[in-house]
Amino acid sequence: MSSIIEPGGDARSPSFFSKQATIAQPGFSRWMVPPAALAVHLCIGQAYAFSVFNGPLTKVIGITQSAPDDWSLTTLGWIFSLAIVCLGLSAAFAGKWLEKVGPRRTMFTAACCFGGGFIVSALGVWTHQIVLLYLGYGVLGGIGLGLGYVSPVSTLIRWFPDRRGMATGMAIMGFGGGAMIAAPLSVALMNHFKSATSIGVAETFIVLGIAYFISMSIGALAIRVPPADWKPAGWTPPATTTQKMITRNHVHIDQALKTPQFYLIWLVLFLNVTAGIGILGQASVMIQESFKDTVTAAAAAGFVGLLSLFNMGGRFVWASASDYVGRKNTYFIFFALGAVLYWLVPSFASTGNIAMFVLCYCVILSMYGGGFSTVPAYLADMFGTAFVGGIHGRLLTAWAAAGVAGPVLVNYIRAYQVAHGVAKADAYTMTVHIMTVLLVIGFICNLLVKHVHEKHHMTDAQLASAK
Structure with a gap:
């Protein structure tokens, strides 16, 4: 294994977050990778449940009902739209970077952006600055969504060349199911933190931001990539000419x-x-x-x-x-x-x-x-x-x-x-x-x-x- 030198590191071993450091050692089970991917996708799947915050966010000042200075639903609607746009843009523009640095660094960056987006959004609620919610959940959170979405998927495909569909289905199923956890959890947290002076949204954002950062970081630490030319025992790559149109070649x-x-x-x-x-x-x-x-x-x-x-x-x-x-x-x-x-x-x-x-x-x-x-x-x-x-x-x-x-x-x-x-x-x-x-x-x-x-x-x- 070739060594690399990074700021704060040395030439004797790869940096902990480098691509080389994530190469699996002999005996590593590929079935350890899907849980690491799910640890990320179950978190970022929260995006589908963001609408549970829309109603409470229209009453941040009025608490029990919307006050004249409270945000409208149309104003709040841009938060989710920004997140989806930034998801697509970050996934598109960070593709080369992902292939260069590997999944661990990418997934950890996603954890920082997605978890940090909630913290910035909480500040936006406390100070009643909508621009901070746009920046927090919309931009930072959206970048975390994009990086977190693509990085585990590409790794799973390499670990499961014999079952590519099943492997990606496991992870992306987590994205679809993340809302089923996030929606009731968010409502329960808002009810817990709700008081005469707070609707409970900012406190909920803080808890979710920390929880998602921890879960996604665990996934980043656990992820591994297969060694070069690795393939499952007993598996022979299919010929390019099969009806399933699976190539053995690679395109940049x-x-x-x-x-x-x-x-x-x-x-x-x-x-x-x-x-x-x-x-x-x-x-x-x-x-x-x-x-x-x-x-x-x-x-x-x-x-x-x-x-x-x-x-x-x-x-x-x-x-x-x-x-x-x-x-x-x-x-x-x-x-x-x-x-x-x-x-x-x-x-x-x-x-x-x-x-x-x-x-x-x-x-x-x-x-x-x-x-x-x-x-x-x-x-x-x-x-x-x-x-x-x-x-x-x-x-x-x-x-x-x-x-x-x-x-x-x-x-x-x-x-x-x-x-x-x-x-x-x-x-x-x-x-x-x-x-x-x-x-x-x-x-x-x-x-x-x-x-x-x-x-x-x-x-x-x-x-x-x-x-």
């Missing part, structure tokens, strides 16, 4: 952006996420308006919880299934089945068939989650594993774009329909038909994905130099 991050495959898969992820994320954000209102006087607010909340379960479970089930049917075939299922289900939903709503309405959306949301967990393995199949972390990071800009496009399609089309006299129960029909069209386009994009041309492949000398 910058070169990947010169291939049509990158942009086709970008569109595949963008269209799949767009078709799901807008519905996820309006699920409660949608089912109540579709079945007026039948579905209560409590039942609608149960519907949202059920969608979250399918979103989380789909991340593991679909990604694991892709190991057997192939990544391209899995996305064919997403787009074909999704288009059919979206087309059928309005008929189930008009006939009052709540059970089929709920079932359709549960399957759709499972494929929404499955799209996130299957795409890293898809990229590894197409571009190799050497730089998959950086390539995955750049592809996540599709998530950021879909995070804007999906809600805009659902919200504005619905508002337009209602403003022109369409009944609220029927206002989503045009929206879901548009989603059907988007999924058909996604099917075509996925169909066009072929093997990466050999001119983009790195030679052994180029690969060694890049490492």
